[in-house]
Amino acid sequence: MTERIFNFSAGPAVLPLAVLEEVQRDLLALPGVGMSIMEISHRSKTFDEIIVNAESNIRQLANVPDNYRVLFLQGGASLQFSMVPMNLLPANGKADYIITGGWSKKAMKEAQKCGQVNVAASTESEKFTRIPTPDELRLDPEAAYVHYTTNNTLYGTQWQQTPTVGNVALVADASSDIFSRPLEVQKHGLIYAGAQKNLAPAGVTLVIIREDLLARSPQGMHTMLDYNTHVKERSLYNTPPVFSIYVMGLVLKWLLAEGGLATMAQRNEAKAALLYAAIDATEFYRPHAVADSRSRMNVTFRLPSEELEKQFVAQATKAGLDGLKGHRSVGGIRASIYNAFPQTGVEALVSFMQEFERTNG
């Protein structure tokens, strides 16, 4: 058996070992089917059960109310940057965007192609080290929607609370913390997440949309870009990413078996606390995010010099701690510790950090 190392990659990211083992065991022939999941029709009874169960497990895990639809789309979170404004922002309408990092900026750029966009808040002048406070939000009560990024994968900041936006539809890019803690679906109009960080292999994008918003899609929309198509065809208008949805189904079952989102939140909190405590214990490591905006998914920090950061990453890789190089926009180190990342891996990183400081500090 090949040994697995600790994978701190920001995405695609670590998957639960139990899920990978089940995929491996059943890869040549699904029990009772005799064919691989990769070889069966998306119109087959087998796949229909997989996608129906995945949806029902999502509804159970996140308490999704009945007036929300669950969609399995393609094109990644990046296509949602376009689909959201194309469907929800009328030609003469306006939208509020809260800018907390590179992904929010990319989302806003696409919305600007559809209509008027207002920056409701931005922490860019502070290098995205924090989430805006509620009183910093300059929200337009006439906006078609407010868009925010729940967790900023590059900078390592995370909303600690769902923003309050009155009666305006709240749209969340939850790509890098979906199902890492309880999710207040009912406070949102639409939630989307590329799956490859916390849910599945790349290829599928989860969208949860409140039914009343479906009426906003303009006439004459391209079929594949219209949420209504995917609602009507139950995400089976064209060939969906069958394998990714299958693995997502197994991850959802794993989440439920482990105790659901409250348990995940506890574990993620404990893992992150361990790592932040190690960073805070010394001047050698400096956190990027301010304390009350810290992410439990992506922990970002700097060392005294770029040279030391290079050595840190190289030596960590040798020690079986992979994927720790920070995103180029922040530099330094980023440890991504998603749902499937084990506590033992965080403990191994903390030991490595202490030893690295002892020999280089």
Ligand SMILES: *Cc1c(COP(=O)(O)O)cnc(C)c1O
């Ligand atoms: C990774 C990421 C994206 C981009 O996702 P794709 O599926 O590659 O398009 C968007 N938003 C956030 C918050 C991300 O972490």
